[in-house]
Amino acid sequence: MPNSATQFAPAPPPWTLHGEGIILLYRFKKPWVESKANLPAQLQGQFKGGFGYVMLVDYSSSPVGPYHELLFIPGQFGEKKFQSITRILVSSEASTDQGRKNWGIPKETASFRWEKEKGKDHIQVELDGKKIIDTEITHGGISFPISTSLLPLRLIQTLDGKTQVTLPKGSGWGKLARVQRMEVDPQLFPDLNGIHPLVALKVNPFTIDFPIPTLLPNHE
Numbered sequence: 494m495p496n497s498a499t500q501f502a503p504a505p506p507p508w509t510l511h512g513e514g515i516i517l518l519y520r521f522k523k524p525w526v527e528s529k530a531n532l533p534a535q536l537q538g539q540f541k542g543g544f545g546y547v548m549l550v551d552y553s554s555s556p557v558g559p560y561h562e563l564l565f566i567p568g569q570f571g572e573k574k575f576q577s578i579t580r581i582l583v584s585s586e587a588s589t590d591q592g593r594k595n596w597g598i599p600k601e602t603a604s605f606r607w608e609k610e611k612g613k614d615h616i617q618v619e620l621d622g623k624k625i626i627d628t629e630i631t632h633g634g635i636s637f638p639i640s641t642s643l644l645p646l647r648l649i650q651t652l653d654g655k656t657q658v659t660l661p662k663g664s665g666w667g668k669l670a671r672v673q674r675m676e677v678d679p680q681l682f683p684d685l686n687g688i689h690p691l692v693a694l695k696v697n698p699f700t701i702d703f704p705i706p707t708l709l710p711n712h713e
Contacts, residue, residue, distance in 0.1 A: 501590045504556040506705045508595075512559075513697035514550035515614060515630055515670060517689045517690040518644075521567055529684050530567040531579040534650050543569035543576075544644065547553055547685065548614055549628075558586035561605035563618050563626060565639050565683050575649040575658070580682055582618055582625065596706050597652035614695070625681045632670035632695035639696060640664035649709075657706035665699025 520541045521530065526540045550562040564581040582603035583589055589600040605623065608615040612633045618625040641663050670693035677685045 499586065499590075501587045502555075504587070504591045504594050504595075506703055508556050508703040510552050510555040510701050511698065511705070512550060512552040512554070513665075513695075513699065514548060514562075515616075515632075516694045516696060517547040517672065518668075518692040518694075519523050519545040519547070519690050520686065521688075526567045526575060529679070531565070531683055532567070533577075533579065536570050536577060536579070539570040540567065541569045541571065543574060544691075547690070549614075549630075557585060557586070557587040557591055559612065560588045562588075562616075563603070563616075563682075565603075567683070570649075575647050576603055577649055582620065596703065597650035597655055597657045598648075599650070599652055620681060621677070623678060623681060624676075625672070625678055627676045628672065629674040630670050630672050630693065630695070632668045632693075634668050636666045636668055639667040639694065641701075642663070656709040658709060659703060659706040661701055661703050663699055663701030665696045666696040667696045668693040669693070 506566050511579040516660065523540050527537065533713045545568045546566040548564050552562065562581065565580050566576050566578055569576055578598055581598060581600050583600050584603065585606045586602045593600040594602040601620065603618050605619040606617040613629065613631045616631045617627045646661045648661065650657055672690060672693055675685055
């Protein structure tokens with residue numbers, strides 16, 4: 494996280510971001526989610542299944558400039574089957590600061606190394622000198638349109654005593670991808686070692702809109 498003394502220029506929502514990235518789609522089992530998915534207290538015992546996601550994103554433009562991102566969504570929670578980002582790393586302290594303030598997204602700032610070749614991405618993420626994830630993903634074939642209308646996101650995030658609902662909307666062009674190698678430090682990120690995604694996609698280009706969130710009443 495950024496130093497508390499650091500001041501960042503406000504970048505209030507809505508945000509429109511452009512870039513490319515990789516989406517890995519999973520179906521995690523409940524015992525794994527309860528023990529491995531970095532759940533905050535309010536999500537414990539609330540898992541309802543659904544698709545889980547790992548996303549690796551290279552934002553070429555955003556209201557706080559370009560940055561990289563690694564995020565994890567375990568699946569759906571609660572009777573209304575909302576989703577929640579339980580682990581997220583970004584390469585920009587401004588993104589960390591504003592993401593936490595704007596939507597309650599629990600971002601931390603990490604170091605990214607993203608090497609791109611034709612048909613392959615090699616991505617490493619480190620936090621405080623420790624490697625979080627090291628993955629190599631290949632992709633190719635015919636591009637096809639994708640959007641959140643097919644796999645909608647309904648995020649509920651609780652941070653610093655506030656609970657907010659955000660409904661991001663995005664679209665882009667995808668190609669099928671394959672995870673050739675995935676190494677994760679289970680102390681720093683949900684333990685994906687040995688778990689294979691149902692589907693892997695390379696999305697390039699894409700646009701995503703993060704709107705103004707809805708603040709929910711605090712029932713604590």
